[in-house]
Amino acid sequence: MGTSLWRTVLLSLGIAVLFLVGVRGEASAATCYGASCNWKDPYGTSCWNDAYYAVIRYGPSGSYFYNGNKYSPGCVANWSHTQSYNGYAYMAAQTAGVYTYHGPRPYLYVWNNMWDGRSVVCTRGFKGSGYQTYQWVTPWGCA
């Protein structure tokens, strides 16, 4: 009886430890950190889930779009997010000195790959009527 009880307790504690380690691992494990995020697509990563706008730059009057400098505190990485708010549009998301993603078709929003957020990262966005044919651009937003 006593052995059975202790076996049950030990087994339960073991399961508890494994479960908590698993939960903690899932909650805190970032996809990448700082420079290791360079060139990585944030889509489907932990960075994507906790990101917020560090800066928003609106397009000119009548353009109905903005560019957000997205920042993930878990990954310490920035990227560029361009969003249209009057339907689909050809858009681009650019990070200064690194890369530009040009949407090959009209989208709701576009984003580009991440860059090390330990230093200042500047982003801007484009919107237009065709692939790489842009009428509007936002100023740089740096964070």
Add this chain to the structure above:
Amino acid sequence: MRRSWFWLMGILVLVGGLAYGFAFRPGRGYAGQALRPEGRLGLYGYLRQTRPITPRVSVQDVTVTDDAVHATLCITLPTKEPWNPYATLTVDGQVIPNAEVRLLDAKDPDIMRRKTRCYVFLFPVKTARLQGTQATLRLEMLWLELGNGYWNDRVVAELHRRAQVFAPGLRFRVVHERGKYGGGAYLEFQALPQGMTPEQAVALLQQLSRDEIPVAWQTTLSLK
């Protein structure tokens, strides 16, 4: 044997409680929090709240340059979610929307754990002829994108729920396409209500993906 089961159940309850508390501790998963259909303050509905809120706002700094007015406001937000403020500056009867909104201390790891955050608003305006003029700085609204702007499965489920009020039968899925340096998203419609075009459906869903709270706060600035 009965005592064993008693202990086992007790431990399982304890472990379950700890795991639940850990998984849903404050500050984790802003995207998920944004998807609650009704919040403590009733702010999460897809309908724009009609009565404006009056958050605590303090003006930290106003800087006037030749071609812009920069105003720093600290705002106590209704929740800890990543709300975005939107402000205007009225000068000489002209309403100038903010062209840039910058979150101060944006890279502070605890910034989203605080309800009071400070923002620098930039209003592009030629100020040379406005010396000494009074301007009205107005915080117009706070807005929040479901899923922090990314239409994941949970956002799509919430959008389907919201859309049933305005466009019953609307069914869609979101396609995320990835390219060499990034990606983009578009919608594929599986069913559209009679008389609704895909363009109208896109516009409706864009509206429904964003919560907006009108704000009643303004102050007068002297442009020196």
